[in-house]
Amino acid sequence: MDKVIASRTKGLTDVPFHYCPGCAHGIVHRLVAEVLEELEIMEKTIGVAPVGCSVFAYNYFNMDMQQAPHGRAPAVATGIKRVHPHSVVFTYQGDGDLAAIGTAEIVHAAARGENITVIFINNTTYGMTGGQSAPTTLLGQKTKTTPLGRDKEVNGYPIRVAEMLSTLEGAAYIARTAVFDPPHVNKTKKAITKAFNTQLKGLGFSMVEVLANCPTNWNMTPLDSLEWLKENMVPYYPLGEFKVSEEVDRNAS
């Protein structure tokens, strides 16, 4: 009899993603779903979907889901978590959602040490609305609304969310990873696992910022977009763990 050595995670529903070919959302969805399945917490997890390309996340994550207004996912997650403190609550948000319209919600959720986990996809663009500039768009990067490249005199500077949130006492675990090759995909999964474990142990706010590609709106092939990510995004958005509270480290070891 054939031996099954790999199968689709039960954390995802059996429907095809709507994402563009080569987009990193599919990979990160799978990683989150695998982690929830491996930690055996799917039955007590409630996910919050944002507005943006991942607005349909509620169709894919095979668990209770609530869809939030643009930028408000951390507030919606707070409401759910306060009602069910023993459940696991996560948000899945893009950079327009989290780093522009939702800055107040993410900063204060972290400052409160809200015991939720945030998966933050940074692909430097508004994907769903067709490739406009985001708070994370790099200087000089061309988008639909920075057709000559982002100019610091006009648009200011890109926001480093992981570094900013790591200054807050309530943040227990903050990391930035990327998904441009298999070793980094594995590192991303480890960070996501650590983030959910942080929540399970009640240690406070956890977030993994994932550098992701958007081949469609970057006008690149998927492979070129991954190269571009590695060469341009990683130098400005360094990878690593920015905040690991002592308790997280103690519990992880």
Add this chain to the structure above:
Amino acid sequence: MPKELMDGNRAMAEAAVRAGCRYFFGYPITPQSEIPEYLSLRLPQVGGVYLQAESEVSAINMVYGAAGAGARVLTASSSPGISLMSEGISYIAAAELPCVIINVMRGGPGLGNIAPAQGDYNQAVRGIGHGDFNLIVLAPNSVQEMADYTILAFELADKYRNPVMILVDGLLGQMMEPVEFKEEPPKQFPKPWATTGAKDRPRNIINTLFIEPEELERLNLKLQEKYEQIKQEECRCENYLTEDAEIIVAAFGSCSRIAKAAVEEARELGIKAGLCRPITLWPFPEESVRKAAQKAKACLTAEMNAGQMVFDVRMALKDRIPVHHYGRMGGAVPTPGEILAQIKKIEVQING
């Protein structure tokens, strides 16, 4: 149970706790701050959660999350803060989630002032946010009613899976009167749709996005059907001295107390005046208004706004009789004498 002397804001807060509400998310704004102040102490005593959000925008979205998670949940604000909540309220209505929202109105527009006003009538009864939806809007006029209708608000919210607004003003919120809390336990409703973790059941999804127009239209039709049912079953109105009345004064909330005094003074002068007080502002109690005006030759709405209820009264009366308006704005409160002067003027017009 003995009566307690309480202000309207604290009476609503205490009634919410007695209604089984254990979650409050809000943001400080005058003249409603006694509600969060009271609940910040009271809710932890009963195992509940009081959380001061970073904005009204955030507060209403915490309410959205908690309501989706199956809790009885409350927020309170005042006029400008309610405007900030309007997007979230639209989501809550679209997702058919129950919650109670208190608006202790203040003078407007803009930052306005902190004096009592009724300028948010249209905002409350015309759906408040984007899209076709309605709130159930209750307008108590005493501290006792504020307590009673808070409990009713939670029951109606759960029964119809719809946000309910208690629309009062700074006068009622700050005014102290004796209040008695009912001993009977509040009605509870099962919430099998709530996001509690999908254990031993199919997963629950709370969502307001429907890409296919026909699918979204189906939601809209379902909402309209529900609103029609609410119109049939939940209209509330108090008619006073209206059976033989030639002049009907229509007023709601705090202004109805002032109008009542004017009507009584008019009766002493031999003028057949009566008071029609809508208690549900949505659904608007059209039948009761028509009944109140059966023998009436004219109607006067007395409001602390520019005449926002006039349209609803005219629609109810189908323009059979003239509907006049007397209002003060910007936080000014009319006196019984001012309203009586209007009644006298109308009396001369209709009876010569």
